[in-house]
Amino acid sequence: MELLDSTLWALGMALVAAVVFGLLGLVSGTDETATIAPVTLLVILLGVPPAGVFAFFMAAIASKHITHAIPTTLLGIPGDTMAAPLLQDAQMLRELGVPHIALRKAISGGVVAALISVPLAVLFALVLTPFADAISSVAPWLFLAAAMLIAVLSKGRWAALFALVPFVLLVVGLQGFATTTLDKGLSIAFFLGIATGPLIADLFLAASPAGRTLIGRADQRTFELARDTRTWKGRIPNPFSVLDRKQLGYTATAATISSATFVFSPVAMTVLMGELFGARFKNGYHRLTSRMSIRNGTTESTYIAETLIPLIAIGLPLSPMAAGPANPLFNAPPVYTIDAEAGTSNNLHDMLDPLQFLVFGLLAVIIAVVISYPFAMTQAHRAAKWVMRTVSHEAIIGAFAALIVVICLYEGGIVAILVALTVGLVGGLLNRMFNMHTGVQFMGYYVAVLTVPAITALAG
């Protein structure tokens, strides 16, 4: 009876999440941390049982990372933060006049990776469980090492590495400011600031006469949309026939590797996997489409594994993902709580067992796929044409500015808005000037909140 109850909750909540976040994926720039975390928090506070909460979250990320490819490929604006690494290749395929093939490769890769990363993540979590205590004790240093590695590997190279110092200090200072004025630290404001940094920097440029000479354009941008060709046979679009065998193999390999490396920034992993396995494709066109599939697959696998592994094995939010969008699953007082000092938890880690994580996780992902995949496959061209003709970029930016303000007000009032603005302007300029991408900045945030206290404790 209890099992049936949990299953029904999981089914229902997954269905709701798949539809809501599938539609939200269409709206470009809707950051995962900014949207999924607060709504999951809402679901938890509403009193939904653990299986329902978990399925809701899993369906939300799986569904959003399918439909986020629609604005990314057809509009040329990242659907969300994780879609940003897809943008460059998507842009080139769109210039070729084949945005729909970029879309199909991306979402098919996403489906394949999502389906295989759930069982893989549960497996890796079980392998890791015996070492949970050891991992918790060195977590701050893992974040530091990861931040430095990702910085050096980014396009910013040494500049990105050394820029971590002022960036981390900025976060530490702002966090201190927030703590003294609000009696609590902030997290969503920092995430929003980092995620929307490029937009905020552009807005400052638009406001200054010197900046306008930099971003001013004489003509409107021209977009060319190709014929809507169906590249599949039969009625039901099948991800396995959209990808060729080689693409399928490397997408699955990338999903496996990125599931295991759960402490790295998902954005950075997405970039890295695309570079690493894209290089295996000699032909230029083939490499472009393959990277779409591999990268979008990695957006699914990192999100799924980085949530599941710490959740099952440790119970503390010890991955960039777990500390970000998945944070409410670990810590949503008064329903779910963690005691950082004692290292104990009372959250989904304690309420579901690994088998339940596997079954409900798969169930949620399958529901998300069944809803979003056919929609994106069959309606994307029409939806994109409609969006291009009717939805202006001004409207998107305006709504997004409003979203930043509302979510910041929700988290910490005016202080949170000021924090997001500051982090966004500095981060956006670091991104523009030194190619210090948002993945490096996210890791910098974790260094500031996890590693810096550990260093001060050592020094003190």
Next chain:
Amino acid sequence: MKRTYLEVWGDTVDGRHLLSAIIIGVALATPAYLLAAWLFGASDIEPGLAKSYALLVGLGACVLTGVISARLFPPKRVLTEQTDEPGSREAAMDSIEAEYGPLGDPDELPEAVLREVKELGIYEDLARQHAKHVAKEATR
């Protein structure tokens, strides 16, 4: 005077329209959220939950402001469909190759990918571009 545009976040916008859209968004969504937070907070709903409901209202307001701005301000982009007139794709291919490297010979693709390229109708363009690339390499 000829109208000029700004490229913000990857697309062209009109500066004045952009400013208006941001003002509309913030000026509508902020009071919507604050009012909802105040109303739900005054009711006997549990405080954590009241804030979440208010957030939902705020998110709804953001969507609404997007709709309003979309109605007021038309897109500043030119959308062309079909790529029958030659030249435009060739220019695109040249700029892609300058940035990314050669697009490659379509005939070396595996059969499934070759079929995909032909169904997309870009096989001839890719072949022509490859021939151009080979010719350029030869004269170098």
